[in-house]
Amino acid sequence: MGNRIHYYFILFSIVIFGCKETEVTPQKSADLPLSEHLTLGNPSGATDNITDINNYLLLKPQYALSYSRDRGIPNWVSWHVSPDWLGSADRQDDFRADMSLPSGWYKVSATSYTGSGFDRGHNLPSADRTKTVEDNSSTFLMTNMIPQAPNHNRQTWASLEDYTRDLVRVGMEAYVIMGSYGVGGTGSNGPTNTIDNGRVTVPRNIWKVVVVLPQGENDITRINESTRVIAVNTPNINTVNTDWGGYRTTVDEIEQATGYDLLSALPEQLQRVLEAKVDNGPTR
Template identity: 55%
Template sequence: MKKPKFFRSILLIAIPAIPIILFSYLQNPLTAQTSSVHLTMGNPSNAGSSYSNRLLNKPQYAVSYNCFRGTPNWVSWQLNRSWLGSAPRQDDFRADTTIPSDCYRVTSSDYTGSGFDRGHMAPSADRTNTVANNSATFLMTNIIPQAPDNNQGVWASLESYCRDLVVNQGKELYIISGSYGTGGTGSNGTRTTIANGRVTVPARTWKVIVVLNAVNSGVNSVSTGTRVIAVDIPNTQGVRNASWRNYRVTVDTLESRTGYNFLSNVPVSTQSVIESRIDNL
């Protein structure tokens, strides 16, 4: 039977911080929450109220936020035609004041001169039905330091492909996106952190995409034949013109690398099939 994965975010923190993490964990036990449509496929890290794994349940997407890293562990969202429209890109990057005051609130200027893009996890172009929904994607809790070639090239190509599935084929997608590891290479070279150490630069960016044929059919429509795309891409320069298809992996592989349990709301017998194969379309 599929076992839940331990949180990789804890493993990545320096040893001196472990007592703090354990105290936070004991004081704020994590509780799975699945009330959001964006968590239809599951809560990959059982995010709750922990300092390193805090659940932010927003109308536009769900986030597991890591105050130690200054970035989301993952962001999860539903994508169908109802989320798309003609609202313009707001470009109003800003701190997220919904996170606790003892958690550093990353600002847009923290990325200035870093050589890394303010990389969206839930893309701006996936939320164009209203100005408010587009604006929500510019909260810094939805942003990671992303190498420009990754963000503007291979990553953007996959984002566009996802929207094409929705617009031209009428699919509904459930997408989970995040990063792991420490140390990426931007336009100014390799860095492990930016913002005076407050924001960790990840080594890899990843995404899991569940492709459904019917809108609002939910987890019950996931079968052993359901298409699932998983990618694991280096957060470096030099991948601008690469194909995202070159970075496809199994969900099982991504779970072993991140420590997360993806698609946990899907029956285990179905998970075992769809998580063990690499997408080939």
């Protein structure tokens, strides 16, 4: 009888503690649905675990991003630009809070940047998502915005965004990762570190990596040592040069500044080659 009781106690313990372990295991990014927009990898290893408050993964049909609750802005946003995403949908201008953020998190609103001297700067540009009204509207969620110096947003960055779409229109496609880091930028009202009563950080630097391919299938397998990779790192200031080409750098330099692994889905040898190059191609 004693042996039988001992056996049932052990069995009961295995069931109880086994269930508890399963219940508290956090969901890893590898368990999440694959996204077209993470074809090149997940730069910061972001997950949708609520404990990752400053590296929280949001997967939208139109893009993917890592969000920082404490900074009130994305760390990076990743997306694909191809003819499948371009059409004739109008710009929606429906800036709004992203209600998909976890309950209890502060949600940056459409008016959070008002009077700050900074634009609500898109990471994924509105004009990269014009196939449908829904696609375009998705770009106006505030989780896709950073406080961006107006001249930076409307001139330097707009020129790079236009150039990327021009490449798509002549037979290319692009995988784009944009992000920001540091604290403190200079907008039309002068320098500042935060806005919205300290709840939104103004980044010091804004960067972008664009991987350019001829349109086709099985994109990841078509990237080789000759693939054009445009890496740009700029100061978030209103006196920024309008020529984005002057800010070209290496992916390695951006990785060193951010701690991210930007092209992690590629073979390591290919990463080493592509990430060490400074693009010298045309800029318009």
